[in-house]
Amino acid sequence: MLQHLREQVLEANLELVRRGLVLYTFGNASGISREEGLVVIKPSGVPYAQMKPEHMVVSDLSVNIVEGDLRPSSDLPTHLVLYKEFAAIGGVAHTHSEYATAWAQARKPIPCFGTTHADYFQCSVPVTSEMTDPEITEDYEKNTGDAIVRSLQGTDPSSTPGVLVANHGPFTWGEDAGAAAHNAAILEAIARMAYFTLGINAAAQPVGHMLHSKHYLRKHGQNAYYGQARDKQ
Numbered sequence: 001m002l003q004h005l006r007e008q009v010l011e012a013n014l015e016l017v018r019r020g021l022v023l024y025t026f027g028n029a030s031g032i033s034r035e036e037g038l039v040v041i042k043p044s045g046v047p048y049a050q051m052k053p054e055h056m057v058v059s060d061l062s063v064n065i066v067e068g069d070l071r072p073s074s075d076l077p078t079h080l081v082l083y084k085e086f087a088a089i090g091g092v093a094h095t096h097s098e099y100a101t102a103w104a105q106a107r108k109p110i111p112c113f114g115t116t117h118a119d120y121f122q123c124s125v126p127v128t129s130e131m132t133d134p135e136i137t138e139d140y141e142k143n144t145g146d147a148i149v150r151s152l153q154g155t156d157p158s159s160t161p162g163v164l165v166a167n168h169g170p171f172t173w174g175e176d177a178g179a180a181a182h183n184a185a186i187l188e189a190i191a192r193m194a195y196f197t198l199g200i201n202a203a204a205q206p207v208g209h210m211l212h213s214k215h216y217l218r219k220h221g222q223n224a225y226y227g228q229a230r231d232k233q
């Protein structure tokens with residue numbers, strides 16, 4: 001079942017490891033088949049070196065395991081909230097990558113200091129509010145997803161492809177699992193550069209609106225011209 005999606009999701013998980021975003025098994029990526037309403041996610045706690053497509057776990061959007069002998073990543077309910085709330089996304093990734101997690105632990109949004117950031121995010125990278133005790137006690141993973149959705153404050157998730165969960169780490173998304181993993185790597189780079197920017201100049205200011213818009217819209221706007229044009233159907 002969903003063989004191609006299983007392979008895509010495995011590959012996205014391995015990409016997180018290749019990019020140095022994952023320590024031991026602290027990370028997960030998933031992908032969704034919108035036609036079938038099924039999500040494929042990495043199993044919990046299985047070493048990456050031994051992971052095969054058949055180890056991936058298939059769940060419906062209500063956390064019912066449809067196929068797979070292994071337990072899914074414990075963050076599955078967070079991924080499911082994002083798939084339900086963000087209808088256009090096809091993949092989600094979560095890591096504890098060092099610099100993005102440092103910003104998450106400091107509970108500080110990452111300001112847009114340069115064009116790398118502006119190419120991917122239309123604003124600063126948001127950080128969720130701190131989880132309350134009741135949110136932690138019950139349905140913690142689902143409540144984490146709700147906190148991510150709230151942190152976007154109605155912004156289009158395609159213009160903010162990732163969020164920092166306070167005291168935890170980054171969640172990113174994209175059109176498929178590979179794009180979500182790519183955005184996890186970009187977010188880590190943005191977080192690292194912002195950290196150094198403030199180290200060099202603690203009074204550094206975010207880029208101006210014009211430069212930010214120029215870079216974001218040349219990749220994402222209606223008249224985007226960055227890269228090679230895709231065939232439009």
Ligand SMILES: [Zn+2]
Pocket residue numbers: 026094095096168169
């Ligand atoms: Zn985590």
